[in-house]
Amino acid sequence: MTQPIQERGHLLTEQVNPLSQNLDQLSSLELVELFNQEDARTISAIAIAKNELAQAIDATAQALRQGGRLFYVGAGTSGRLGVLDAAECPPTFCTPPDLVQGIIAGGAAALIRSSEDLEDRREDGVATIAHHQITERDVVVGITAGGTTPFVHGALQAARQRGATTLFIACVPRDQASIPVDVDIRLVVGPELLAGSTRLKAGTVTKLALNILSTGVMVKLGKVYGNRMVDVAVTNHKLHDRALRMLQDLTELSREQAAQLLESSGRSVKLSLLMHWTGLDRATATQLLTTCQGNLRQAVLSHPSTAAIES
Incomplete structure (x- = not known):
């Protein structure tokens, strides 16, 4: 059965804008x-x-x-x-x-x-x-x-x-x-x-x-640290470069050192930062992140060696 066409002319999105009456001119x-x-x-x-x-x-x-x-x-x-x-x-x-x-x-x-x-x-x-x-x-x-x-x-x-x-x-x-x-x-x-x-x-x-x-x-959900997208998926050259720059900015490592750190973490910026700041190995840092529901700041502040890092 064909439904009756609903009148929508009263909707604001359907009305005529008086400022553009001569748009075609x-x-x-x-x-x-x-x-x-x-x-x-x-x-x-x-x-x-x-x-x-x-x-x-x-x-x-x-x-x-x-x-x-x-x-x-x-x-x-x-x-x-x-x-x-x-x-x-x-x-x-x-x-x-x-x-x-x-x-x-x-x-x-x-x-x-x-x-x-x-x-x-x-x-x-x-x-x-x-x-x-x-x-x-x-x-x-x-x-x-x-x-x-x-x-x-x-x-x-x-x-x-x-x-x-x-x-x-x-x-x-x-x-x-x-x-x-x-x-x-x-x-x-x-x-x-x-x-x-x-x-x-x-x-x-x-x-x-x-x-x-x-x-x-x-x-x-803790997928951002400061204003950095630390959970970025490193899937192309642009994002790999962005990941390295984030690591350099936040750790003062050289680009070469940042690249080594990124690879050691399995190309996870978040995990790289936690490993660098805490000295934890990849498996232990991963476990700490999981305990903190993936929130890097919480993980950093919960570890004795980094509790003093500015929040």
Whole structure:
């Protein structure tokens, strides 16, 4: 049976921006200036949502510490942004591939070819939660610029029924698209310069929010020391160079010594630092890190020879 088409004209993301009524008549420079002016709204929107973003970081970090996983669920641009953020976690923070996962309506094919009609299938959202065997330990983040995507709503409802922690990211006010979730993040950036094209400001502010969420969670999980990505996966020349520079900066070793240390640790920056600072061998340092749940600072401060290192 064909479902009636839902009226969405009241949504902020669907409205016409009065500043761009003559968009097709602007010079290239005027167009760039207008986009730049409007994109500034994304920074303000993040600031307004700072408390909810902080709640999301804390809730997600707690879940992952207890063995849970983080899932992003979306369609179209929102889904692609979730998949992108998930894909960047393993190389940046050396996380296992299943710890942070992106789910997009239409699956992998939708990443490169538009499958916008699939976002209307609420039942697919429900099914994907069952397919990934979501439990009460997991976190599910629903991402939808307009706040009404049936695929996302179905997934969140199913996740809640399974006891998972649920987060919602949308670019419309709560009264335009309400949903029962644990943390409701609204990134209100106003109408797009190209009416309804939420790959613009809405996409930009969503990417900013996901950057903050995933990085904040990884910081809380001890995958960062100071502002260094000490859990980086050393998988190519660029990352190998970055690892050596981190070791040199934090230990004052020469590049050659840093390279030897990195190899002796199995190419783990975090383990290299702990071995260097404590004098422990690789196996003992690994055990200490495990005891401290992978938190380098805690491991350093828990060892008698390094307890005096500035925290």
